[in-house]
Amino acid sequence: MIDTKVVAISGGAKNIGKGIARKFLNEGWAVAILDLDTESLEKLNFEPERTLKVVGDVVDEYDVAEFFVKVKEKFGRLDAIVNNAAIGGFKDFLSLSVTEWKRVIDVNLTGCFLMVRFGAILMLESPGRGAVVNISSTRALMSEPGNEAYSASKAGILGLTHALANSLGPRVRVNAVCPGWILHEGEEVSETEHKQHLVGRVGKIEDIANIVYFLADENQSGFITGQCFVVDGGMTKKMIYI
Numbered sequence: 361m362i363d364t365k366v367v368a369i370s371g372g373a374k375n376i377g378k379g380i381a382r383k384f385l386n387e388g389w390a391v392a393i394l395d396l397d398t399e400s401l402e403k404l405n406f407e408p409e410r411t412l413k414v415v416g417d418v419v420d421e422y423d424v425a426e427f428f429v430k431v432k433e434k435f436g437r438l439d440a441i442v443n444n445a446a447i448g449g450f451k452d453f454l455s456l457s458v459t460e461w462k463r464v465i466d467v468n469l470t471g472c473f474l475m476v477r478f479g480a481i482l483m484l485e486s487p488g489r490g491a492v493v494n495i496s497s498t499r500a501l502m503s504e505p506g507n508e509a510y511s512a513s514k515a516g517i518l519g520l521t522h523a524l525a526n527s528l529g530p531r532v533r534v535n536a537v538c539p540g541w542i543l544h545e546g547e548e549v550s551e552t553e554h555k556q557h558l559v560g561r562v563g564k565i566e567d568i569a570n571i572v573y574f575l576a577d578e579n580q581s582g583f584i585t586g587q588c589f590v591v592d593g594g595m596t597k598k599m600i601y602i
């Protein structure tokens with residue numbers, strides 16, 4: 361069994377998930393990443409001894425189960441799961457098909473269920489306490505038109521979070537993060553877009569990576585479970601009528 365702690369991250373090949381993986385590596389953990397995007401996974405140049413990269417779909421229970429078999433083979437333990445993989449699927453409500461609705465709910469919500477359903481088994485065999493961090497969205501709490509599938513999936517994650525905190529405690533803590541607008545790698549936006557936030561800027565990948573690490577680290581957040589944390593530069597506390 362590896363000496364360092366191990367985190368499994370879904371959708372860790374790029375943007376927020378990749379930033380979360382980098383944060384855990386910088387803190388001395390090993391990371392296991394499950395992602396559909398083969399090309400982005402291949403491009404990741406993380407230290408190979410402490411990194412496991414697996415191509416798979418969080419919706420496919422066989423992919424997810426096989427992923428945790430590989431985590432066990434390479435590292436022999438699991439200390440945290442970060443459910444980050446998701447798709448958008450914004451579409452005019454009256455054009456949204458049942459198939460499109462189901463795919464968003466499957467990836468964003470059922471994917472979280474499957475990652476914890478199979479990952480918790482290895483986590484409970486591992487030494488010490490474990491943690492799950494689910495990435496929701498401020499769109500679980502507020503909406504624009506055409507948000508139905510995404511908002512419902514992200515609100516579902518908040519319910520799943522407190523249910524799992526009850527089922528898996530006291531060994532495993534389960535929390536959620538609701539990011540606001542977070543810029544992707546290399547993305548730039550206007551001054552107006554920055555200034556509309558109460559903190560004067562749009563979110564950075566590190567803003568989310570830092571809180572995810574905090575919630576996974578028993579020493580920092582060992583008394584916190586079942587909660588969701590909004591990280592949005594204040595946008596959900598700002599009234600906008602025009």
Ligand SMILES: NC(=O)c1ccc[n+]([C@@H]2O[C@H](COP(=O)([O-])OP(=O)(O)OC[C@H]3O[C@@H](n4cnc5c(N)ncnc54)[C@H](O)[C@@H]3O)[C@@H](O)[C@H]2O)c1
Pocket residue numbers: 370371372373374375376377394395396397400416417418419443444445446447467495496497498538539540541542543544
């Ligand atoms: N960027 C934002 O402004 C923002 C805001 C709120 C919430 N979020 C949430 O943060 C998380 C990351 O967002 P992002 O902007 O980095 O997204 P992204 O689309 O850039 O990255 C998502 C990753 O998940 C992977 N993925 C998608 N479907 C998958 C599947 N079925 N199986 C395995 N992997 C899959 C993708 O290949 C990709 O690497 C998501 O949960 C998203 O909903 C993002």
